[in-house]
Amino acid sequence: METIEELKDTAAHAAGTRIARLSVCAYKIPTDAPEADGTYEWTSTTLVTVEADAMDQTGFGYTYADTATATLIHDHLANVLSGLDAFSPQSAFLAMRRSVRNLGREGIASMAVSAVDVALWDLKAKLLGMSLLKLLGALRASIPVYGSGGFTSYTNQQLQRQLAGWIRDGIIAVKMKIGSHPECDVDRVRAARQAIGSADLYADANGAYSARQALHMAEKFVNFGVSWFEEPVSSDDLPGLRFIRRRAPSCMEIAAGEYGYTQLYFRRMLRAEAVDVIQADATRCGGVTGFLKAAEEADSFGIPLSAHTSPSLHGHLCCAAPRARNVEYFHDHVRIERMLLDGALAAQDGMLKPDLSAPGLGLNLKKADAEKYLVYRGDRA
Numbered sequence: 001m002e003t004i005e006e007l008k009d010t011a012a013h014a015a016g017t018r019i020a021r022l023s024v025c026a027y028k029i030p031t032d033a034p035e036a037d038g039t040y041e042w043t044s045t046t047l048v049t050v051e052a053d054a055m056d057q058t059g060f061g062y063t064y065a066d067t068a069t070a071t072l073i074h075d076h077l078a079n080v081l082s083g084l085d086a087f088s089p090q091s092a093f094l095a096m097r098r099s100v101r102n103l104g105r106e107g108i109a110s111m112a113v114s115a116v117d118v119a120l121w122d123l124k125a126k127l128l129g130m131s132l133l134k135l136l137g138a139l140r141a142s143i144p145v146y147g148s149g150g151f152t153s154y155t156n157q158q159l160q161r162q163l164a165g166w167i168r169d170g171i172i173a174v175k176m177k178i179g180s181h182p183e184c185d186v187d188r189v190r191a192a193r194q195a196i197g198s199a200d201l202y203a204d205a206n207g208a209y210s211a212r213q214a215l216h217m218a219e220k221f222v223n224f225g226v227s228w229f230e231e232p233v234s235s236d237d238l239p240g241l242r243f244i245r246r247r248a249p250s251c252m253e254i255a256a257g258e259y260g261y262t263q264l265y266f267r268r269m270l271r272a273e274a275v276d277v278i279q280a281d282a283t284r285c286g287g288v289t290g291f292l293k294a295a296e297e298a299d300s301f302g303i304p305l306s307a308h309t310s311p312s313l314h315g316h317l318c319c320a321a322p323r324a325r326n327v328e329y330f331h332d333h334v335r336i337e338r339m340l341l342d343g344a345l346a347a348q349d350g351m352l353k354p355d356l357s358a359p360g361l362g363l364n365l366k367k368a369d370a371e372k373y374l375v376y377r378g379d380r381a
């Protein structure tokens, strides 16, 4: 196994391309209305951004996390990266993963690694003067999205208005939250179906139901054409997911995976035959490097992959990932990326199509617009 010193040695010949500076910020952005799902509620979202410099180029990466993720990048990961070769995001990934062993590799630490990894891949693509998708190798030019929101804090009218808006924009699948008030869920699903005609309807319980309760709901939801049931039980409950997957109506797929932080997590979920579609989130599971590992796991099990949120990032990655099916066009992140990122990917006719002529991810933070949300800033040379 490579030591961090060995990883630094590999960069010795590349003195001119060492990572020179790392800058991290956290921005806390209020939601446009109170939001809730089956097991959580929130009124703001924190965007953590990373800039990594080498040879007069700056790579940009981000995650949706907590300010603690930003301080971990500044106080810990910046030291680890010092002296590493900007042309080898893989060596930085290994060094960062190793360095957070005693902190716990999942959660905050993995989100920190993810944001930096994205910045380093963006930097490498810019150093080579090409788009990230071209660097990774495109398997397709565009990828479908599904509209996602439908929070349990919405009235039925708000729910219908939001879902119908996506259909009007040419998006062919939408997802709603369920599980906060199980007694209302069938009514809400019926209202959603009335608003979207024959479009695909997904429902996400965020682990709110017990296994038998979830199965009972699946038997009701099928009457309204729900074709995707996400986290019917906790995604930690692999036997529970498998129980529902085996017994749910055959037209209903079971999905989970958004809390995966490591390659092994995805392999375990797939090995347990727990899902029909596996989800992965590059802003949690290790950035570009980690997402491609998750995609390889999905491919090896012959299971489709769906990207969780962060559309401006996942549009690129899903065009390079085998078996990628779609990207979650999540209301909060679409809104934040449109507000604060120049070059944010917007769905056209229900598809995300990365701009191959823009270097890297083609994203630039609108710093003046973001400033009013700033809650943390750290710079390390």
Ligand SMILES: [Mg+2]
Pocket (backbone or CB within 6 Å): 204, 206, 230, 231, 258
């Ligand atoms: Mg979900």
